[in-house]
Amino acid sequence: MALIELKNIHKHFLMGEENIHALNSINISINEGELTSIVGTSGSGKSTLMNIIGLLDLPSEGQYFLDGKNTTEMSDDDLSKYRNQKIGFVFQSFNLLPKSSALKNVEMPMQYASAYNKNLTDSMIRKMSLETLDKVGLSSRVHHLPNELSGGQRQRVAIARALVNNPKILLADEPTGALDSKTSEEILTLFHELNSQGVTVIIVTHDNKIAHRCRRVLSMSDGIMQDLDGIKI
Numbered sequence: 001m002a003l004i005e006l007k008n009i010h011k012h013f014l015m016g017e018e019n020i021h022a023l024n025s026i027n028i029s030i031n032e033g034e035l036t037s038i039v040g041t042s043g044s045g046k047s048t049l050m051n052i053i054g055l056l057d058l059p060s061e062g063q064y065f066l067d068g069k070n071t072t073e074m075s076d077d078d079l080s081k082y083r084n085q086k087i088g089f090v091f092q093s094f095n096l097l098p099k100s101s102a103l104k105n106v107e108m109p110m111q112y113a114s115a116y117n118k119n120l121t122d123s124m125i126r127k128m129s130l131e132t133l134d135k136v137g138l139s140s141r142v143h144h145l146p147n148e149l150s151g152g153q154r155q156r157v158a159i160a161r162a163l164v165n166n167p168k169i170l171l172a173d174e175p176t177g178a179l180d181s182k183t184s185e186e187i188l189t190l191f192h193e194l195n196s197q198g199v200t201v202i203i204v205t206h207d208n209k210i211a212h213r214c215r216r217v218l219s220m221s222d223g224i225m226q227d228l229d230g231i232k233i
Contacts, residue, residue: 010025023049054171087168091175099145128164168200
């Protein structure tokens with residue numbers, strides 16, 4: 001059974017009197033442990049697709065199964081809970097809380113998770129957050145604020161925050177867009193390391209060079225998807 005399965009997914013937006021077809025009949029399966037990119041230019045539909053995969057938006061038509069569950073039949077509360085448990089997000093702009101330490105930023109998703117899991121104590125949250133920061137090489141920066149960290153270190157904090165709940169999927173939206181080439185390479189190497197440890201990684205990008213660093217490439221154009229052959233690393 002596929003981890004992600006999209007069946008005949010369409011997404012329409014009404015802009016004035018015009019009906020915009022952002023996604024047209026998307027059918028794709030992604031298995032657990034895959035390293036996949038979704039590549040396309042601005043307006044291609046890749047961000048819309050990312051929002052649906054990440055349970056941030058619902059399709060206009062079609063069905064989306066995540067880990068065997070039909071998400072299109074879930075309530076808003078169930079979607080929020082499932083998103084917290086199954087998906088970790090990494091964004092181009094890091095989206096860190098500026099007045100909170102690296103540790104506090106990483107603890108945040110687990111604090112939300114504790115609303116669903118009463119067995120999560122503060123000491124457990126602290127322990128798991130420290131372990132995850134160590135996993136991304138930031139054990140010596142846990143008490144630093146974001147403005148005391150380099151761009152690469154901030155992105156590592158964001159990756160740790162995405163991983164701390166042990167999600168099935170790490171969904172990265174232009175994760176190297178705000179980084180220099182050397183730091184970008186370090187972050188891509190980290191994604192490959194995490195994938196080798198069993199994390200399913202999906203990278204959304206406009207950059208073909210980054211896309212083809214993944215083992216599978218999904219190309220978006222005008223709301224239509226093409227499954228390309230990725231370059232084996």
